[in-house]
Amino acid sequence: MSSYRNPTPTVDAILQKGSKVLMVRRKKDPFKDTLALPGGFVNEGETVEDAMKREVMEETALEVEPIDILGVYSDPHRDPRMHTMTVVFVAIIIGGKEKAQDDAASLEWVELAGIEKAAFDHAQILADYRQWKGNAGSTYWSTKRRSTQVDRNY
Amino acid sequence: MSSYRNPTPTVDAILQKGSKVLMVRRKKDPFKDTLALPGGFVNEGETVEDAMKREVMEETALEVEPIDILGVYSDPHRDPRMHTMTVVFVAIIIGGKEKAQDDAASLEWVELAGIEKAAFDHAQILADYRQWKGNAGSTYWSTKRRSTQVDRNY
Numbered sequence: 001m002s003s004y005r006n007p008t009p010t011v012d013a014i015l016q017k018g019s020k021v022l023m024v025r026r027k028k029d030p031f032k033d034t035l036a037l038p039g040g041f042v043n044e045g046e047t048v049e050d051a052m053k054r055e056v057m058e059e060t061a062l063e064v065e066p067i068d069i070l071g072v073y074s075d076p077h078r079d080p081r082m083h084t085m086t087v088v089f090v091a092i093i094i095g096g097k098e099k100a101q102d103d104a105a106s107l108e109w110v111e112l113a114g115i116e117k118a119a120f121d122h123a124q125i126l127a128d129y130r131q132w133k134g135n136a137g138s139t140y141w142s143t144k145r146r147s148t149q150v151d152r153n154y
Numbered sequence: 155m156s157s158y159r160n161p162t163p164t165v166d167a168i169l170q171k172g173s174k175v176l177m178v179r180r181k182k183d184p185f186k187d188t189l190a191l192p193g194g195f196v197n198e199g200e201t202v203e204d205a206m207k208r209e210v211m212e213e214t215a216l217e218v219e220p221i222d223i224l225g226v227y228s229d230p231h232r233d234p235r236m237h238t239m240t241v242v243f244v245a246i247i248i249g250g251k252e253k254a255q256d257d258a259a260s261l262e263w264v265e266l267a268g269i270e271k272a273a274f275d276h277a278q279i280l281a282d283y284r285q286w287k288g289n290a291g292s293t294y295w296s297t298k299r300r301s302t303q304v305d306r307n308y
Contacts, residue, residue, distance in 0.1 A: 005198035006162050009239060044159035044237050047228045049295045069293035072223060072241045074201045083198050085163060087226045087241075137291045139223035141203045 007074055007085040011052040012039030012122070013064060014090045014129055021112050021126065024059050024104035030080050031119030035108060037126075039086065048087045056091070059104040063095035070129055071140030078121045078142070088125055088140075090132075161228055161239040165206040166193030166276070167218060168244050168283055175266050175280065178213050178258035184234050185273030189262065191280075193240065202241045210245070213258040217249035224283055225294030232275045232296070242279055242294075244286075 014037060015022040023035040040055040042048055049066050056064045066089040074085030100107045115126050121142070128140040168191060169176040177189040194209040196202055203220050210218045220243040228239035254261045269280050275296070282294040 004195060006196055007198055007200075007202075008160050009163055041158060042160055042228070042239070044161055045230045046161075047230070047296050048161075048226050048239060049228075049297055066295065066298075069223060069226060069295065072202050072226065074196070074203075076199045076201070085196070085202060137293070139291070139293065141220065141223065142201050143203055144220075 007076070007083040009042040009048065010039060010084050010086040011042055011048050011055060012037040012086050012088045012125070013052050013056050014070060014088065014126070015056070015062070015064060015093060016090075016112065017093075017109060019111055019113065020109040021115075021129075022060065022062075023108050023110050023115075023118070024100065025106040025108060026119055027103050027105040033105070034117070034119040035110065035115075035122075036119035037088070037122050038104070040103070049089070052087070052089045052091065057096070058102040059100070060107055061096050061099040061101060062093050064091040065094050066091050068137060069139065070125065070132055071144075073121055073125060073140070073142045075121065075142040086120075090129070161230070161237040163196040163202065164193060164238050164240040165196055165202050165209060166191040166240050166242045166279070167206050167210050168224060168242065168280070169210070169216070169218060169247060170244075170266065171247075171263060173265055173267065174263040175269075175283075176214065176216075177262050177264050177269075177272070178254065179260040179262060180273055181257050181259040187259070188271070188273040189264065189269075189276075190273035191242070191276050192258070194257070203243065206241070206243045206245065211250070212256040213254070214261055215250050215253040215255060216247050218245040219248050220245050222291060223293065224279065224286055225298075227275055227279060227294070227296050229275065229296040240274075244283070
């Protein structure tokens with residue numbers, strides 16, 4: 001095993017319906033009572049895509065499938081507890097009946113255009129997602145320069 | 155800190171010049187003497203993009219910048235030592251003079267079209283990269299169904 005210390009991997013999911021995205025009102029700290037994307041820690045022996053599906057199921061009772069990766073966010077200060085990194089999937093709902101459970105106090109469909117505050121770096125993630133939708137799927141990371149347009153003709 | 159066990163995060167870089175990509179001949183096990191993408195473990199306190207830049211510098215003496223994320227590969231069996239996950243960046247060379255060092259026995263520019271064997275899941279990653287280049291930057295993960303075209307008009 002590695003004898004070094006590494007960031008702890010997490011996953012988050014963006015689920016869109018019309019002009020809204022699904023967020024969970026957090027039951028626990030950090031960011032208790034704040035809106036966050038559904039997500040959580042990746043377990044050893046589990047792929048990141050399976051972790052994303054499991055976490056969304058645990059919190060929302062929805063069955064989802066990944067369709068793309070928006071980015072990987074790993075700023076050491078994004079989570080006050082420890083250095084985490086998150087793989088953010090764009091996903092679609094394929095089954096289940098929406099119900100807040102586990103770490104989610106409630107579920108809310110929030111206007112994507114209006115989200116300015118959210119737990120962790122999720123407001124930045126959703127700002128990037130708005131870019132992404134108009135930008136042929138360019139990917140994101142914490143320190144990416146947001147003003148630069150990626151030239152895909154390399 | 156988390157009391158759970160998680161996959162250990164790593165990073166890899168795809169650097170293309172003409173029809174070739176840069177690979178390192180591994181000096182150590184696992185996959186000793188086999189070609190691999192430049193990359194390595196992410197340290198606590200370091201972003202994945204900085205880890206990618208540092209690892210490429212350590213192995214090749216090249217200064218690089220990320221331009222996109224190809225995907226995140228986290229099959230529990232991709233590394234015989236432990237469960238690792240890797241964030242694969244597409245990057246460009248912005249400085250430095252190429253020189254094999256650290257874990258790299260030698261550096262080789264390899265025809266992208268001809269790579270069938272490589273360390274870890276790097277042959278799959280490079281097959282995905284060939285797709286990616288023709289596919290407007292769709293992202294990849296270990297269990298993604300490779301035959302399905304992603305419909306971006308959702």
